[in-house]
Amino acid sequence: MNPAPPDPARPRRAIAIIGGGSIGVAFAIVFARAGHEVRLSEPDAGRRAAIGGILAARLGDLDRYGLVDEPIEAVIGRVELADSHARAVAGAAYVQECAPERLDLKTALFAELVRLAPEDAVLASASSAITASAFAAGLPGRERMLVVHPGNPPFLIPVAEVVPAPFTAEASIAFTQELLAGAGLTPVLIRKEVEGFVFNRLQGALLREAYCLVRDGVVSVEDVDRIVRDGLGLRWSVIGPFETVDLNTSGGIASHAVKMGPAYARMGAERGQHDPWTPDLVEKVAGERRAVLPLEQWAERVAWRDRRLMSLVRHRKTEADA
Numbered sequence: 001m002n003p004a005p006p007d008p009a010r011p012r013r014a015i016a017i018i019g020g021g022s023i024g025v026a027f028a029i030v031f032a033r034a035g036h037e038v039r040l041s042e043p044d045a046g047r048r049a050a051i052g053g054i055l056a057a058r059l060g061d062l063d064r065y066g067l068v069d070e071p072i073e074a075v076i077g078r079v080e081l082a083d084s085h086a087r088a089v090a091g092a093a094y095v096q097e098c099a100p101e102r103l104d105l106k107t108a109l110f111a112e113l114v115r116l117a118p119e120d121a122v123l124a125s126a127s128s129a130i131t132a133s134a135f136a137a138g139l140p141g142r143e144r145m146l147v148v149h150p151g152n153p154p155f156l157i158p159v160a161e162v163v164p165a166p167f168t169a170e171a172s173i174a175f176t177q178e179l180l181a182g183a184g185l186t187p188v189l190i191r192k193e194v195e196g197f198v199f200n201r202l203q204g205a206l207l208r209e210a211y212c213l214v215r216d217g218v219v220s221v222e223d224v225d226r227i228v229r230d231g232l233g234l235r236w237s238v239i240g241p242f243e244t245v246d247l248n249t250s251g252g253i254a255s256h257a258v259k260m261g262p263a264y265a266r267m268g269a270e271r272g273q274h275d276p277w278t279p280d281l282v283e284k285v286a287g288e289r290r291a292v293l294p295l296e297q298w299a300e301r302v303a304w305r306d307r308r309l310m311s312l313v314r315h316r317k318t319e320a321d322a
């Protein structure tokens with residue numbers, strides 16, 4: 001997950017970060033660790049004064065875990081606290097906005113950033129749920145605007161959802177994906193703008209059910225967390241939910257849908273959700289799985305999953321014993 005070490009012969013282009021809260025500072029670490037000069041602009045004086053210490057503490061921890069490839073002073077030295085948005089975006093190839101999640105604020109900010117930034121700079125918002133169509137539709141330069149929604153914190157959770165609006169230019173999307181991958185992130189292109197994108201929709205589906213189960217007295221809050229921590233989540237750190245059921249059932253996911261589909265449909269209906277796994281949908285999902293993993297390789301992959309889990313379980317045991 002560490003990005004490729006910086007090559008002094010090919011300096012990386014400058015990055016502007018707008019808003020130095022938890023996500024802004026974390027993005028500064030991501031890009032500076034990858035060798036970019038970063039200029040970070042934060043309007044709150046108290047927060048600005050704290051940023052140097054936060055950077056040093058986070059990078060110190062990363063270093064102790066072997067996740068920085070050079071002295072942390074070199075990484076910190078690439079981060080400049082800019083005294084204005086204009087200073088932050090001057091000469092930047094990419095602007096990552098990390099201001100509070102408010103539509104009016106983001107619209108005003110992007111209207112300002114597009115005036116200040118170089119003409120070819122891509123302007124991305126870290127928004128958790130507000131789409132580029134919502135904040136940028138009426139703005140000049142909207143073809144350079146999109147959402148890049150990170151996991152928190154992005155220097156540890158590599159996945160970043162790249163969510164263009166219909167008006168975002170292909171070149172801006174491609175540039176963003178390449179830039180993020182070069183900084184050690186895992187960009188995932190989201191094909192349609194939906195509220196919450198995919199990360200938070202998946203998280204939301206689980207949370208909605210968890211709230212219902214607690215409300216109905218089925219389970220305690222701590223036991224929901226235990227079931228995810230020592231069950232679903234442990235497996236999901238190796239494989240995703242589709243691959244999980246694909247590997248749990250001989251015959252793969254198509255067979256799982258036959259055996260379990262009606263029960264899952266009843267559970268959904270109980271919550272007022274009527275989205276059965278129709279034969280066409282199951283065929284599409286199974287087709288994508290079989291393209292990645294032909295059934296002849298299924299048993300081999302199950303053994304691989306178990307070895308990955310053994311490695312994780314050993315790691316947890318070592319940490320618990322330490």
Ligand SMILES: NC(=O)c1ccc[n+]([C@@H]2O[C@H](COP(=O)([O-])OP(=O)(O)OC[C@H]3O[C@@H](n4cnc5c(N)ncnc54)[C@H](O)[C@@H]3O)[C@@H](O)[C@H]2O)c1
Nearest residue numbers: 018019020021022023024044098099100101126127128152
């Ligand atoms: N925290 C998360 O888990 C998470 C995860 C992914 C995405 N996001 C999104 O990232 C964005 C930032 O979230 P956060 O958690 O870092 O919030 P935060 O409140 O920690 O930080 C926001 C920062 O922006 C500053 N700010 C306020 N007005 C500003 C302006 N006009 N221009 C520039 N900066 C301004 C604030 O002083 C603050 O330091 C939000 O859109 C949020 O939804 C958050």
